[in-house]
Amino acid sequence: MTQDVEMKEQPAPSISVTSAGPPTLQHLKEIASLIETGAYAREVRRIVRAVRLTIALRRKLKAPVLSSFLNFALPQGSEVHSRLSSYLPKEDEHDMEVDTATSATQAPARHSLPELEIYCYLLVLIFLIDQKRYNEAKACSSASIARLKNLNRRTVDVLASRLYFYYSLSYELTGDLAEIRGNLLALHRIATLRHDELGQETLLNLLLRNYLHYNLYDQAEKLRSKAPRFEAHSNQQFCRYLFYLGKIRTIQLEYTDAKESLLQAARKAPVAALGFRVQCNKWAVIVRLLLGEIPERTVFMQKGMEKALRPYFELTNAVRIGDLELFKTVAEKFSSTFTSDRTHNLIVRLRHNVIRTGLRNISISYSRISLADVAKKLRLDSPNPVADAESIVAKAIQDGAIDATIDHANGWMVSKETGDIYSTNEPQFAFNSRISFCLNMHNEAVRALRFPPNSHKEKESAEKRRERQQQEQELAKHIAEEDDDEF
Numbered sequence: 271m272t273q274d275v276e277m278k279e280q281p282a283p284s285i286s287v288t289s290a291g292p293p294t295l296q297h298l299k300e301i302a303s304l305i306e307t308g309a310y311a312r313e314v315r316r317i318v319r320a321v322r323l324t325i326a327l328r329r330k331l332k333a334p335v336l337s338s339f340l341n342f343a344l345p346q347g348s349e350v351h352s353r354l355s356s357y358l359p360k361e362d363e364h365d366m367e368v369d370t371a372t373s374a375t376q377a378p379a380r381h382s383l384p385e386l387e388i389y390c391y392l393l394v395l396i397f398l399i400d401q402k403r404y405n406e407a408k409a410c411s412s413a414s415i416a417r418l419k420n421l422n423r424r425t426v427d428v429l430a431s432r433l434y435f436y437y438s439l440s441y442e443l444t445g446d447l448a449e450i451r452g453n454l455l456a457l458h459r460i461a462t463l464r465h466d467e468l469g470q471e472t473l474l475n476l477l478l479r480n481y482l483h484y485n486l487y488d489q490a491e492k493l494r495s496k497a498p499r500f501e502a503h504s505n506q507q508f509c510r511y512l513f514y515l516g517k518i519r520t521i522q523l524e525y526t527d528a529k530e531s532l533l534q535a536a537r538k539a540p541v542a543a544l545g546f547r548v549q550c551n552k553w554a555v556i557v558r559l560l561l562g563e564i565p566e567r568t569v570f571m572q573k574g575m576e577k578a579l580r581p582y583f584e585l586t587n588a589v590r591i592g593d594l595e596l597f598k599t600v601a602e603k604f605s606s607t608f609t610s611d612r613t614h615n616l617i618v619r620l621r622h623n624v625i626r627t628g629l630r631n632i633s634i635s636y637s638r639i640s641l642a643d644v645a646k647k648l649r650l651d652s653p654n655p656v657a658d659a660e661s662i663v664a665k666a667i668q669d670g671a672i673d674a675t676i677d678h679a680n681g682w683m684v685s686k687e688t689g690d691i692y693s694t695n696e697p698q699f700a701f702n703s704r705i706s707f708c709l710n711m712h713n714e715a716v717r718a719l720r721f722p723p724n725s726h727k728e729k730e731s732a733e734k735r736r737e738r739q740q741q742e743q744e745l746a747k748h749i750a751e752e753d754d755d756e757f
Contacts, residue, residue: 294327294330294331294332294335295335295338295339295342298327298335299342301320301324301327302342302386302389304316304323305317305385305386306385306386308320309383309385309386309423312424313425314424314427317385317425317428317429320389321428321429324392324393324396328396328400331396331397333358333397336358336393336394337355337358339390339393340354340355340390340394343382343386343390344382344386344390345382348382350382350387350390350417353413354390354391354410357394357403357406357409357410358397384421384426385425385429387417388421388426388433389429391413391414391417391433392414392429392432395407395410395411395414395433395436395437395440398440399439399443404440404443404444407436407440407443408440410440411436411437411440412437414433415433415434415437415453418430418433419457422464424466427466427468427469428468434454434469434472434473435472437450438454438476438479438480442483447480447483448480448484451477451481454476454477454480457469457473458470458473458474458477458497461473462498467500468503468504470497470498470500471503471504471507471511474494474497475507477490477493478490478493478511478518479510479514482514482518487518490514490518491518491522494514506540506543508538509538509539509543510535512531512532512534512535512538513535513549513550513553515528515531516528516532516535516553516554516557517553520532520553520556520557520560525557525560525561528553528557529554529557529558529561532550532553532557533550533554536550536551536554544574544575547575548575548578548579551569551572551575551579552578552579552582552611552613555569555582556582556613556616556617556620559586559589559620559623560616560619560623562623564586564590565586570582581600581604581607581608584600584603584604585600585601585604585617588600588624589623589624589627591627591628592624592626592627592628592629592631593624593649594621594624594625594628594649594650595649597620597624601617625662626666628648629644629663629666630666630672632644632647632648633672633673633674633683633685636683636685637684637685638682639682639683640680640681640682640683641659641660641676641681642655642681644683645659648662656681660676660678660681663683664676672685673685673686
């Protein structure tokens with residue numbers, strides 16, 4: 271394990287941003303100054319703010335600006351400067367946005383801070399990914415991770431978590447995600463030993479994504495269950511964790527827990543993360559259908575999601591009606607969409623729910639119907655539809671989905687008459703549960719109001735307040751007179 275790097279207190283940062291330059295370059299210099307101040311003062315919040323400001327400048331990053339910033343932040347001729355400069359394209363003289371006055375008065379070679387070095391890696395890596403130069407991004411990210419392993423500074427943790435993310439992204443974009451799984455596990459172990467909780471969060475999500483990308487759900491669940499848990503430091507990472515947990519629970523047939531995780535991830539996700547919220551809603555719709563629930567129409571009418579959720583809306587409509595033929599048509603029509611969303615296997619599970627819904631509608635509509643007509647209405651296309659219909663009806667009766675009996679001699683399904691529910695104890699139980707809920711909520715509200723803050727202190731009335739203020743004024747006047755007498 272690497273040793274902690276000793277950071278000596280310095281009176282002031284050595285980077286100056288007083289010179290004028292292009293707006294983007296000037297902003298980057300200000301961010302560098304903020305990072306250096308945070309490194310010397312050991313204030314992580316300044317590093318967090320620097321990362322937030324960098325994301326806002328992402329679309330404005332150009333090769334000339336980055337080249338000029340590398341000359342500013344790193345000692346020229348150093349190994350890091352040479353490596354990062356090699357990833358940037360050579361620009362023409364008329365395209366360079368370099369402040370000549372700043373370049374002429376560039377400070378002599380000095381040792382750069384590790385935080386600034388990692389920040390330069392991050393900038394170049396973001397630029398390469400945005401330019402779709404993924405192979406060079408892989409090389410740059412691998413070099414940055416090798417450098418990070420030798421650093422054990424808490425002020426680097428925030429920058430390291432972003433590098434971990436882009437490291438995994440660069441390999442995912444080239445289809446080589448499996449190559450870095452062992453490296454991610456080693457980084458997670460290092461982050462755990464160093465008590466880097468933000469790094470642990472990020473790396474755990476990256477590992478879960480890595481496993482789920484190759485459908486290794488059992489390994490993902492084993493890792494998730496054994497990984498240390500603590501209070502979330504990043505809302506974005508917590509949302510990703512809930513989404514991956516929901517997918518794992520769905521594959522493991524734990525639909526209730528999966529629904530809770532997916533809906534919570536969709537609610538907690540930032541408004542700007544539209545794509546993430548769309549994915550959460552897609553999986554949540556499938557899970558609710560598997561639970562026998564029908565999502566509300568408002569779920570599919572959310573702003574910006576109508577087009578993406580259209581296939582799932584038609585699928586929900588087919589399940590709600592219980593039309594097996596319509597269900598097959600929708601599944602074939604949008605098969606490419608379901609495959610790309612990795613929900614095709616879950617939709618295959620819905621076939622049983624569609625049949626059960628159709629059977630429930632038949633049971634309500636007919637008091638007696640032949641099994642052959644049941645198979646015809648359910649549109650079963652098996653070699654022996656009557657036998658299949660009989661087994662389906664028997665299973666539904668056993669599960670309590672329908673209230674009916676099977677007349678095997680005549681080949682009928684006989685539905686029992688729907689009795690008057692108000693002649694049973696069901697309404698009493700329903701009202702009792704609602705009344706208990708209201709009473710519990712009232713009692714909790716009363717307990718919350720019974721002891722307000724500072725209730726142990728006696729509240730003084732207006733008269734007592736005036737008397738106290740008058741006494742304080744007299745005392746102050748008396749003290750002032752004594753002071754005058756002393757002089």
